[in-house]
Amino acid sequence: METVTIRPPNVPLRDTISSKFDIYAAYQRILKNEEISTPLAAILALTELIENSDAGTMFELVKALNDGAAELRGRTTNPISLNAGCELFIAFVTLSTHNSTTFSSLKQELVRQGQNYAAEALTYRKKIAELAVGFIKDGSVILTHSYSRVVMQTLLLAHERKRISVFVTEARPRGLGIKTAEALTAAGVPSTVILDSAVAYVMEKVDFVLVGSEAVVESGGLINAVGSSQIAIIARAANKPFYALAESCKFHRLFPLSQYDLPTHNSNILSFSRPSQSKLSMPVTTPAVEFPKPIKELTDNELLNGSHKITQEQISKNNPDVDYTRPDLISLVFSDVGSLTPEGVSQYLVGMFSGSE
Structure with a gap:
């Protein structure tokens, strides 16, 4: 295999992915096959990225793969399974021994092995x-x-x-x-x-x-x-x-x-909405010697109209x-x-x- 070239930190890397290649579009296209799971779709999308990459060294190729994985994560609401596939494939590229004599043949071999793994994983x-x-x-x-x-x-x-x-x-x-x-x-x-x-x-x-x-x-x-x-x-x-x-x-x-360590957790999940100030809030100025007035009881019509109505969509978004x-x-x-x-x-x-x- 060709010797890995490490660039000095002050030398900027060139763009190693063809500007015409959209890894997220490739990922979505692959997922249309109902037999292919999310991690396998991620692996196949990364193999297509290698095919379209202009990387000339292993360092550039790994950077392109990490950038592609980051783009997939950033455009997916639940990236957990996707992350598993990306991690597995990038670990294979970086940790496995490859016997290709040129870097071009190495990329072809990585693509072939990624596709073979996905085909085997279907079994x-x-x-x-x-x-x-x-x-x-x-x-x-x-x-x-x-x-x-x-x-x-x-x-x-x-x-x-x-x-x-x-x-x-x-x-x-x-x-x-x-x-x-x-x-x-x-x-x-x-x-x-x-x-x-x-x-x-x-x-x-x-x-x-x-x-x-x-x-x-x-x-x-x-x-x-x-x-x-x-x-x-x-x-x-x-x-x-x-x-x-x-x-x-x-x-x-x-x-x-x-539960709160999961990548899918965010501040909107299980958050509390503020009640309407006009109907549910306590009076701002209440004499200290008096008990607060009771909250106004809402009628059925008031509960079913306006901002007080809770939909299944709202529940789903909040969970x-x-x-x-x-x-x-x-x-x-x-x-x-x-x-x-x-x-x-x-x-x-x-x-x-x-x-x-």
Whole structure:
């Protein structure tokens, strides 16, 4: 491989990406294929960036990849899965040994290997499904949350081989549990949609919980559709196993300590709106010796009109899309690299990003 050239810090780098290439447009185009997950779309977009890059050294190429990843993150409201794919591909470029004799052939090899990895990763769901089905007993009652392609493939495979019944949460605010229930019903799987608030009510009927993932983080915890964390807490209280399914391309070097450490959290989430001053505020000047006057009671018409009306859109904007499930609440993570404990995920990630995997 060509010797890596490091430029002095005072020498500006030239633009190493063709001005005609829009990595975000490439990413959105790739995502139109429903079989391709977010991290794989990010990897394929980065391979296209390499094809369109004018970089002449490894230093310039890595900078172009990091700039491209930053642009994708900046234009995506939930960059967690995307980050996992970008990190994985950039780590492969920088940590792996490459045997190309010229830098041009190196770039071609990186593109080819990125595309081959994405094609292979499309088979991971089947591999995970085969692994997870071995843990599903005949006659199992399963609780799942929201919609996950790998969970769907696992449930459909289990239905072919065993008798199963599935409770599916509604999964607000996006309501993707409805999509899961419709697909299961169409395939002949007995399924029932339950309210998110009915999880504790139904848990006694459940044998285990099975969820997908947006990312599995370095602590061994899980980032998934909001509501996953409270389901895991209820499952632990009821002594029911909580299983997560995740392709290894969703393993993410992130170490959140709480919900508020997630990249998706911002000041608008769960914020308090100020009541209307004209109808709900206390009088500004109240004699110290008198008790404040009671807040005016609003009529039904006043509650339903004007700024007092609360819409589902407002609720959705004020609430998170994903949450973090602690590793101590997770029984096992089924992945294409095996069935792992949360501690095993941590060890795998350390090895993967140190170049030893």
